[in-house]
Amino acid sequence: MPSTKRASQFAVVSLLTTLLTASFLFMAPLGARYLHMSYGRWQYWLFAAVSTTGLIFVFPQWALAQGIVFLLMGLYAELELQKVSRFNAAFSAVATTLVAAFFAMTVWAQSKNVGLITFLKNQVSETMLASPQIKDLPVPIEAMQIVTMLPALVAFLMMILVCFGVLFIRPLGKKEKITSFQVPDNMIWVLIASLAGSFLVDPIKMFVLQKVCFNLLFVCSAAYYFQGLAVLGFLMDRVRMNYFFKVALFFVLGFQLFAAVVALGVAEVWFNFRSKVFKNLIKSNPYVGD
Numbered sequence: 001m002p003s004t005k006r007a008s009q010f011a012v013v014s015l016l017t018t019l020l021t022a023s024f025l026f027m028a029p030l031g032a033r034y035l036h037m038s039y040g041r042w043q044y045w046l047f048a049a050v051s052t053t054g055l056i057f058v059f060p061q062w063a064l065a066q067g068i069v070f071l072l073m074g075l076y077a078e079l080e081l082q083k084v085s086r087f088n089a090a091f092s093a094v095a096t097t098l099v100a101a102f103f104a105m106t107v108w109a110q111s112k113n114v115g116l117i118t119f120l121k122n123q124v125s126e127t128m129l130a131s132p133q134i135k136d137l138p139v140p141i142e143a144m145q146i147v148t149m150l151p152a153l154v155a156f157l158m159m160i161l162v163c164f165g166v167l168f169i170r171p172l173g174k175k176e177k178i179t180s181f182q183v184p185d186n187m188i189w190v191l192i193a194s195l196a197g198s199f200l201v202d203p204i205k206m207f208v209l210q211k212v213c214f215n216l217l218f219v220c221s222a223a224y225y226f227q228g229l230a231v232l233g234f235l236m237d238r239v240r241m242n243y244f245f246k247v248a249l250f251f252v253l254g255f256q257l258f259a260a261v262v263a264l265g266v267a268e269v270w271f272n273f274r275s276k277v278f279k280n281l282i283k284s285n286p287y288v289g290d
């Protein structure tokens with residue numbers, strides 16, 4: 001009886017996760033992470049491989065979305081089991097999944113006898129035509145502009161998916177705080193180099209290099225964005241901010257003031273807000289968790 005109940009629960013959660021990859025993508029990592037933690041790697045990877053392969057022949061876009069979610073969260077979970085740091089696990093999972101996603105799109109494009117760039121441009125154009133929000137923008141955006149930034153945009157999407165999964169589904173007994181997330185200090189040089197390359201390199205004579213730098217700049221900014229959120233959460237915990245005020249402030253700063261949060265994350269490299277605040281306030285305001 002327990003095994004039958006467990007099997008039925010696995011079927012429900014796995015089906016729900018598959019449905020979420022086609023509708024509410026940001027919720028899908030929750031189901032994927034729960035499956036890996038609750039049922040183990042073999043059931044997880046077997047279901048991911050069989051279901052994604054089955055979807056390829058019916059809904060390739062759906063198969064791509066599901067493949068990204070399951071590969072991303074599965075790789076992160078495997079590295080987490082090996083005690084890899086949160087940043088390194090997320091970085092490795094995102095980088096590997098990004099390569100796999102573009103490889104899959106290349107194969108998809110070849111099956112239609114078109115080049116990858118042309119294929120991506122057509123896909124983006126169709127999406128733009130179906131989106132009234134994009135058509136109503138005061139400054140028109142061309143499909144090729146989005147294609148050149150697609151690696152960074154997809155990487156940022158994957159970072160958000162990992163963040164959702166890790167934030168809401170945590171292993172039992174794991175003591176590491178979400179607010180302890182930290183980008184390696186050496187990454188600041190990548191940010192500076194990509195910033196210089198994005199604005200100093202001639203976009204016409206060195207088109208590819210300039211676009212590579214721009215993509216790197218966006219990815220580095222996204223990494224410091226999450227560090228900024230971690231610092232913000234730490235400071236809120238230090239002053240025991242009311243939960244509802246915390247949520248409201250996170251919403252305003254996290255979603256409306258992206259640049260301000262990135263700046264906070266970058267400033268952490270030099271000012272180390274978390275350690276200084278901890279030393280000054282630990283005696284009178286002990287940590288209350290995240």
